[in-house]
Amino acid sequence: MTVETVADPAGAVPPEPELVQLLTPEGQRVPHDHYDALISDVDAVAVQQMYRDLVLTRRVDSEAVALQRQGELGLWASLLGQEAAQVGSARALRQQDHVFPTYREHGVAQCRGVDPLRLLALFRGVDQGEWDPRETGFHLYTIVVGAQTLHATGYAMGIQRDGAIGTGDPDRDAAVIAYFGDGASSQGDVNESFIWASVTNAPVVFFCQNNQWAISEPLERQTRVPLYRRAGGFGFPGVRVDGNDVLACLAVTREALQRARDGEGPTLVEAFTYRMGAHTTTDDPTRYRLNADLEHWKLKDPIERVKAYMIRSDLADQAFFDAVEAEAEELAVHLRAACRELPEPTPTSIFDNVYVEPTPDLVAQREAMAAYLDTFDVGEEESHARAGISGEVAR
Amino acid sequence: MTQTGTHAATGGQNAGASAPATLNLVKAINAGLRRSLENNDKVLVMGEDVGKLGGVFRVTDGLQKDFGEDRVIDTPLAESGIVGTAVGLALRGYRPVCEIQFDGFVMPAFDQIVSQVAKMHFRSGGRLRMPIVIRIPYGGSIGAVEHHSESPEAYFAHTPGLKVVTCSNPLDAYWMIQQAIDLDDPVVFLEPKRRYYEKAEVDVDGSPDLPLEAARVVRPGTDATVAAYGPMVKTCLDAATAATEDGRSLEVIDLRTLSPLDLTSVYESVRRTGRLVVVHEAQRTLGIGAEVAARVTEECFYSLEAPVQRVTGYDTPYPPARVEEEYLPDLDRVLDAVDRTFTF
Ligand SMILES: Cc1ncc(C[n+]2csc(CCOP(=O)(O)OP(=O)(O)O)c2C)c(N)n1
Numbered sequence: 001m002t003v004e005t006v007a008d009p010a011g012a013v014p015p016e017p018e019l020v021q022l023l024t025p026e027g028q029r030v031p032h033d034h035y036d037a038l039i040s041d042v043d044a045v046a047v048q049q050m051y052r053d054l055v056l057t058r059r060v061d062s063e064a065v066a067l068q069r070q071g072e073l074g075l076w077a078s079l080l081g082q083e084a085a086q087v088g089s090a091r092a093l094r095q096q097d098h099v100f101p102t103y104r105e106h107g108v109a110q111c112r113g114v115d116p117l118r119l120l121a122l123f124r125g126v127d128q129g130e131w132d133p134r135e136t137g138f139h140l141y142t143i144v145v146g147a148q149t150l151h152a153t154g155y156a157m158g159i160q161r162d163g164a165i166g167t168g169d170p171d172r173d174a175a176v177i178a179y180f181g182d183g184a185s186s187q188g189d190v191n192e193s194f195i196w197a198s199v200t201n202a203p204v205v206f207f208c209q210n211n212q213w214a215i216s217e218p219l220e221r222q223t224r225v226p227l228y229r230r231a232g233g234f235g236f237p238g239v240r241v242d243g244n245d246v247l248a249c250l251a252v253t254r255e256a257l258q259r260a261r262d263g264e265g266p267t268l269v270e271a272f273t274y275r276m277g278a279h280t281t282t283d284d285p286t287r288y289r290l291n292a293d294l295e296h297w298k299l300k301d302p303i304e305r306v307k308a309y310m311i312r313s314d315l316a317d318q319a320f321f322d323a324v325e326a327e328a329e330e331l332a333v334h335l336r337a338a339c340r341e342l343p344e345p346t347p348t349s350i351f352d353n354v355y356v357e358p359t360p361d362l363v364a365q366r367e368a369m370a371a372y373l374d375t376f377d378v379g380e381e382e383s384h385a386r387a388g389i390s391g392e393v394a395r
Numbered sequence: 396m397t398q399t400g401t402h403a404a405t406g407g408q409n410a411g412a413s414a415p416a417t418l419n420l421v422k423a424i425n426a427g428l429r430r431s432l433e434n435n436d437k438v439l440v441m442g443e444d445v446g447k448l449g450g451v452f453r454v455t456d457g458l459q460k461d462f463g464e465d466r467v468i469d470t471p472l473a474e475s476g477i478v479g480t481a482v483g484l485a486l487r488g489y490r491p492v493c494e495i496q497f498d499g500f501v502m503p504a505f506d507q508i509v510s511q512v513a514k515m516h517f518r519s520g521g522r523l524r525m526p527i528v529i530r531i532p533y534g535g536s537i538g539a540v541e542h543h544s545e546s547p548e549a550y551f552a553h554t555p556g557l558k559v560v561t562c563s564n565p566l567d568a569y570w571m572i573q574q575a576i577d578l579d580d581p582v583v584f585l586e587p588k589r590r591y592y593e594k595a596e597v598d599v600d601g602s603p604d605l606p607l608e609a610a611r612v613v614r615p616g617t618d619a620t621v622a623a624y625g626p627m628v629k630t631c632l633d634a635a636t637a638a639t640e641d642g643r644s645l646e647v648i649d650l651r652t653l654s655p656l657d658l659t660s661v662y663e664s665v666r667r668t669g670r671l672v673v674v675h676e677a678q679r680t681l682g683i684g685a686e687v688a689a690r691v692t693e694e695c696f697y698s699l700e701a702p703v704q705r706v707t708g709y710d711t712p713y714p715p716a717r718v719e720e721e722y723l724p725d726l727d728r729v730l731d732a733v734d735r736t737f738t739f
Binding site: 103124125126127128144145183184187188189214215216222282284288344345346349365369373 | 448449538541714717718721722
């Protein structure tokens with residue numbers, strides 16, 4: 001008894017899905033009829049800025065992995081390999097745009113001005129992500145896969161209602177971008193968000209980082225057609241971009257965001273990339289994927305590619321690269337120390353913010369907890385003796 | 396048909412042996428699943444990452460290798476889909492065992508579970524059955540980020556038509572998973588993830604000594620009764636050991652089944668001890684403890700020397716990892732509650 005698998009529906013999977021690419025893996029600039037115009041303003045300074053973003057993002061990531069290994073973080077979701085998709089798309093945003101991330105958008109966070117220490121605090125377990133989404137336009141990380149795509153769509157519907165699209169005022173017209181993964185594309189929420197965005201013509205860009213894996217499950221477990229082609233069925237455009245090419249990601253996202261701001265509705269951008277590391281620091285990818293794949297994708301490294309381009313085109317000198325390196329090192333040193341010094345939450349802080357106003361019941365529970373914890377100062381020896389019996393840590 | 400495991404109960408390590416094996420909770424459930432897959436070719440295991448990876452906790456380790464991709468199915472990343480398709484498979488005569496990766500991720504499947512799975516037998520006038528098991532690693536104390544440490548049992552126990560059980564040790568886990576799979580009613584099967592790596596001897600060839608829906612007295616005692624389930628059973632056993640230092644003898648009962656609740660041994664115990672403490676990780680309000688306290692008050696009012704005490708999580712969302720040990724009931728909080736029952 002074998003479940004029969006259906007052959008690919010004729011023509012469902014084109015042999016070479018179209019991939020927007022402006023930089024080859026060797027750093028050669030490829031001209032493009034359509035997208036070149038979208039980045040015609042990107043000069044040496046802008047490329048340098050993105051290069052810096054990429055390097056700092058990777059450095060925060062590798063530092064966080066190291067901190068997790070040292071026991072300073074409970075967990076970390078590494079973005080290694082996905083820097084260009086994040087930086088390119090984030091640098092297409094304007095101040096008034098809003099971002100609804102998953103749990104891996106550390107590079108986008110950085111471009112939005114979220115202090116990386118706040119990301120470390122979340123993964124260390126001292127808080128649950130306490131940056132201010134209203135200030136940064138970067139909303140809270142979303143662990144439940146796909147949920148944020150609906151939030152993004154609703155937010156975009158709000159922007160639309162507020163008349164903040166299609167005015168032609170570049171400081172007013174706004175858009176929303178929702179990040180999610182290839183695995184998330186299977187969730188009901190994501191498919192519902194496509195429907196909502198489509199029928200309301202909401203100003204939202206769905207930015208899927210297709211890193212090929214949902215933990216151990218390859219893309220084929222989630223879809224039989226290239227993800228960008230899903231959009232057509234929902235009634236809006238989809239485009240696949242080389243996710244390791246920061247210029248292409250910038251160009252494609254700029255266009256999608258501008259469509260949204262102009263009142264032309266949603267776009268699905270599929271950034272075709274690869275997760276170079278483990279899913280998170282608790283995952284063991286050697287159980288399910290091949291080393292050869294990694295080697296193959298190493299050649300497409302998003303940072304090396306821009307660097308080669310910059311050198312090739314004389315966009316920066318060695319002093320620039322050295323300065324960025326030094327800045328990354330400094331950031332790493334700072335984070336290492338600052339992470340260890342993050343203040344521990346007090347136990348009774350768990351009662352804060354359950355409601356806007358504490359309820360009498362919660363006030364009573366807080367007092368009971370405080371009173372209970374006080375007994376440890378008085379009768380510490382006794383209670384620790386009790387705890388010692390089981391080896392369970394009481395406090 | 397794909398290759399089936401030749402010998403199974405202990406993942407092949409103990410082929411042919413009938414001696415008890417020492418298994419941790421993960422391996423015990425794995426062995427139970429393996430036996431069910433062997434014994435009944437209608438049994439399917441399905442969920443995210445259950446195949447090559449063997450599940451994020453390795454509970455399904457090696458099962459796909461031995462039973463094939465048709466029976467141990469890596470599903471799309473869609474919980475509503477996992478449970479919803481299980482409904483259809485069950486209607487077609489299969490017995491799906493769904494894995495939800497973590498407690499917090501059962502919510503996208505909540506509608507399918509409480510509106511569809513739970514009611515199908517009732518709605519069909521008994522014509523249709525839902526022999527589905529929904530396995531959920533649950534509870535805290537593993538230092539995780541949000542949505543990875545929750546105790547959602549009350550939502551399910553509140554839903555008629557579902558059975559809700561939870562194991563606290565490898566021996567029970569091994570048998571209970573098989574009993575749950577054999578049952579023609581849907582079962583929410585809660586696995587205490589903080590106890591996954593605790594070991595015990597499991598006689599994999601014997602037979603279960605209790606029906607699925609029965610509580611167990613895990614430590615007899617005379618002075619007060621402590622009722623708990625899942626991850627808190629060990630905490631309460633440790634508390635009982637500690638209580639002997641104070642000269643107190645605690646009876647510890649593992650409820651095991653939360654819906655239906657088996658309180659016969661609790662009533663019997665409270666009639667002897669006169670005191671009851673109920674312990675769970677889940678939030679207090681409208682939790683399992685509230686139900687136990689109400690029922691014991693109804694049944695054993697004249698035997699009670701003190702009001703039933705509850706030791707539970709607080710009525711807050713599950714907190715950040717750095718304060719979870721303060722949130723979770725520990726041995727000292729259990730002993731404090733026992734002390735309180737002696738002050739009346
Ligand atoms: C609703 C839900 N189900 C399961 C999980 C557990 N989980 C966390 S990440 C993940 C895989 C996500 O894959 P993908 O969407 O491709 O994003 P990636 O992690 O690869 O960036 C899973 C299954 C979850 N967080 N939420």
